[in-house]
Amino acid sequence: xxxxxxxxxxxxxxxxxxxxxxxxxxxxxxxxxxxxxxxxxxxxxxxxxxxxxxxxxxxxxxxxxxxxxxxxxxxxxxxxxxxxxxxxxxxxxxxxxxxxxxxxxxxxxxxxxxxxxxxxxxxxxxxxxxxxxxxxxxxxxxxxxxxxxxxxxxxxxxxxxxxxxxxxxxxxxxxxxxxxxxxxxxxxxxxxxxxxxxxxxxxxxxxxxxxxxxxxxxxxxxxxx
Numbered sequence: 001x002x003x004x005x006x007x008x009x010x011x012x013x014x015x016x017x018x019x020x021x022x023x024x025x026x027x028x029x030x031x032x033x034x035x036x037x038x039x040x041x042x043x044x045x046x047x048x049x050x051x052x053x054x055x056x057x058x059x060x061x062x063x064x065x066x067x068x069x070x071x072x073x074x075x076x077x078x079x080x081x082x083x084x085x086x087x088x089x090x091x092x093x094x095x096x097x098x099x100x101x102x103x104x105x106x107x108x109x110x111x112x113x114x115x116x117x118x119x120x121x122x123x124x125x126x127x128x129x130x131x132x133x134x135x136x137x138x139x140x141x142x143x144x145x146x147x148x149x150x151x152x153x154x155x156x157x158x159x160x161x162x163x164x165x166x167x168x169x170x171x172x173x174x175x176x177x178x179x180x181x182x183x184x185x186x187x188x189x190x191x192x193x194x195x196x197x198x199x200x201x202x203x204x205x206x207x208x209x210x211x212x213x214x215x216x217x218x219x220x221x222x223x224x225x
Contacts, residue, residue: 008026008029008132008133010022012081012082012091012094012095013081013082014091016085016088019085019088019091020088020122023087023088023122023124023129024122026124026128026129026132027122027123027124027128029132030118030123030124030128030131030132030187030188030189031189031190032118032187032191032192032193033190033191033192034137034190034191034192034195035137035190035191037109037110037136037137037190038109038110038137038190038191038195038199040109041065041109041110041199042064042065042109043062043063043064043065043071043108043109043110044062044063044065044108044109044110044112044199044203044210044212045060045061045062045063045101045104045108045110045111045112045212045216046060046061046063046111046112046114046203046210046211046212046213046214046215046216046217047059047060047097047100047101047111047112047113047114047130047213047216048114048213048216048217048219048220049093049096049097049114049220050217050220050221051080054079054080055077055078055079055080056077056078056079056080056092056093056096057075057076057077057096057220057221058075058076058077058093058096058097058099058100058220059073059074059075059100059216059217059219059220060073060074060075060097060100060101060103060104060111060216061073061212061215061216061219062104062108062212063211063212063215065202066202068203068205068211068212070215071108072104072105072106073215073216073219074100074101074103074104075100075103075219075220076096076097076099076100076103077096078095078096078099080092086146087120087121087122087125087146089115089116089125089126090124090125090126090129090130093115093126094126094129094130094133097130098130098133098134101130101134107134107136108136109137110136110137110138110139110191110199111127111130111131111134111136111137111138111139111188112127112138112139112141112199112200112203112210112212112213113126113127113130113138113139113140113141113188114141114142114143114209114213114216114217115127115140115141115142116140116142116146116147116171116184116186117138117139117140117171117185117186117187117188117189117196118140118170118171118186118187118188119140119142119146119147119148119163119170119171119184119186120146120147120170120186121146121147123170125140125146125186125188126140127139127140127141127186127187127188127189128140128187128188128189130188131188131189131190132189135189135190136189136190137188137189137190137191138188138189138190138191139185139186139187139188139191139196139199139200140171140184140185140186140187140188140196141183141184141185141196141200141209141210141213142183142184142185142186143181143183143184143209144184145184146184147165147170148163148164148165148170148171149163149164149165150162150163150164150173152173152182153173153174153175153182154175155175155178155179156175156178157175157176157177157178157201157204158175158201159174159175160172160173160174160175160182160185160197161173163184163186169193170186171184171185171186171187171193172184172185172186172193172196172197173185174197174200174201176200176201176204176207176208176209176210177204177207177208180208181208183200183208183209185197185200
């Protein structure tokens with residue numbers, strides 16, 4: 001993939017304390033405004049990871065808006081070396097995700113991750129970390145809550161309430177289907193929250209999850225020939 005040169009670099013096999021220090025260093029580098037790729041949005045990619053027999057399979061699927069026609073897809077597989085630790089998912093899934101994303105012939109305009117963005121104790125969840133590494137616009141779109149306080153949005157599709165940490169808005173709780181559990185949407189990198197919400201809702205047609213993530217989810221779990 002002819003993506004931008006990474007603006008960060010660090011080892012992945014770190015202790016919990018070392019990983020937290022990396023996140024603390026990276027949090028100030030997250031850009032929370034939208035760049036021109038979001039204004040001219042055409043290609044959206046979803047990324048997901050599946051675990052089996054001690055291996056992690058990452059899948060990325062790019063789709064063209066507005067019809068969600070397939071553009072490209074790729075997978076990568078690696079042995080899991082980092083334990084599951086709350087708030088440190090990027091160190092477990094990051095290496096295999098980067099390997100899959102870099103197999104794409106060209107970068108998407110925005111990446112949607114099944115994980116958190118700045119809705120994270122140190123403001124640098126999976127979507128932030130990967131967005132910084134690739135220097136691409138990225139969105140955190142998690143199925144479950146990690147951090148912050150909120151009230152339930154109205155049950156109608158398209159409703160949302162802000163996710164807050166004190167006085168800071170760190171994300172939004174977005175209803176993507178009527179009377180179905182909401183998603184937790186937050187800025188990853190090079191995008192603002194309003195555009196994150198708009199893009200996630202645009203990508204949710206008949207289901208709770210955005211189409212690119214649904215496709216990546218299925219691809220990561222597909223049997224290997």
